[in-house]
Amino acid sequence: MPSYSNTQGLVINKRTYQDNDLVITMLTQNLGKIVVKAVGAKNIKSSRLSTLQLGNIIRCSIYEKNGQYWLSESLTVSSFLTHRKSLTQHNLLFYFLELINQLVAENQDTPGIYNLSTNIVNAINEDNVKSYIGNEIALIKLLGFGIPAEIQLYYSQANYKSCQKYIKNFLESIIEKKLESNRLFR
Secondary structure (H helix, E strand, O other): OEEEEEEEEEEEEEEOOOOOOOEEEEEEEEOEEEEEEEOOOOOOOOOHHHHOOOOOEEEEEEEEEEOEEEEEEEEEOOHHHOOOOOOHHHHHHHHHHHHHHHOEEEOOOOOOOHHHHHHHHHHHHHHOOOHHHHHHHHHHHOOOOOOHHHHHHHHHOOOHHHHHHHHHHHHHHOOOOOOOOOOOOO
């Protein structure tokens, strides 16, 4: 029997499925990370396509049937692309979304991850490096990974460039592969 719910979520990945459909990976407030099919979202008459951009925070109506989530309606709460951004901000956004996609398990609600993730997207949006790295460290702790001493030292010294470098290397060692988003803007 289908179940309907309204939730707020962060769009972390999307890919085309067939001609007019999208498969969206979202990090939601109350369902955790889920994969949702948006049938007809790429249709020229659909208003959902602009809502389902990477980094957008959306309010949506979804229903679940036979273990699959389907998107029926969506509304943008906060759009990453509303103002001009630097390439660094875009790279940070793609890097962060890739991390969330790799580190958070699907269909598992982990309290606090959604709020930290939206704080990180907002920090990138506002170009606030200190807030971004502070929330990134909090997210790593919340996911259950210890923070190496070098990261804490560089963060306390406000050496954010070195801190981010160590965080990236630390997270790549956890997921055991290089991140693709780092190669986008070289």
